[in-house]
Amino acid sequence: MTTTVLFALESDSDILREYKSGDTERAVTFFVRKYQRFVYSIALRYTKNNEDAQDIAQDVFVKAISSLTNFRGEASLKTWLYRITVNACKNEIRKKKLLRFFDFAREDEEFDIISPEPGPDQIHVDSEFYCNVHKALAHLPEKQRETFALRYFDELTYEEISNILGTSVGGLKANYFQAVQKLMVILPQYGIGGM
């Protein structure tokens, strides 16, 4: 009796090797699972809308996977994905602004993170918590918000964030510290930690 053991693809190089060797389905699954949180949360921070963020995340993965064979490895996959996602978000925001200009889209910029499928209570609590965290993050300037999110949630090193955002490590540290100080004040206003 033979047993087939399928090893999880942990590192970027494993995923790339598997994808280039032809087992694309497995590589794609691991690739998406590894970076879905990362891509989705960036999209949500920029678009402030659950559905838009999900659509953008899906498009970003399709785009990235289509050009995965051309990925030269000059930057890390995370940096590469960050850039694709931010560009996609900025395009979407530009499109929305244009639609709003012609009054085809709604005016308000409120967060819309309620899950499309109503689920158990926990999901609702998670969504509410998540929604409030992102509302608080939206009060920060873009650079501070991105530095905080990449450092705290995505646990990137300052060097990696510096490559992504193009800011010096010293500047990033200052941004992170200021972001935390502001959040300590803002978060209780959204019922987080103040109870």
Next chain:
Amino acid sequence: MNTKYGDNEKKVTDNIEQLIPKQMYYNSLDTSVRNLSVAVHESLQKKQRQKFLFRKKVLQIIPIASIATVALLYFTFFYDNVSNLEHANHGVTQDFESLSSQHSTAEFNAIIDEELNSEHYDFIYQDDALFLFDDMTSSDLQTTVEDLIAIL
């Protein structure tokens, strides 16, 4: 200095961790992206299917387009020239026959020689079409012959 900053950052991060527990944040994210992998696979398959259908369409169109192009080229360049040349040759033969029937051979040759040596010489010989029937269109040939008839 770095250690001092590291200590400070740890303290700051601990404070924020109490407000935003990472695990809770990740759980809520996972709720939102739980179907993303499936959606991406479906999108990729759809894209692949569209690409396949496009290639199939192109492969279907290529033979038809090739046949149509060859036919078009044939009718534009080959068929047109052949029919024109036949028509022109027939016209020229008739014109020369009628000319020669009106004059005796000696007279005819004398008229031709005279005209070729006259001021019309250049006009006649400049027109390469007289010698290169293949390159002439029917209207060119007709015009030349009409000119020659007029001269004669």
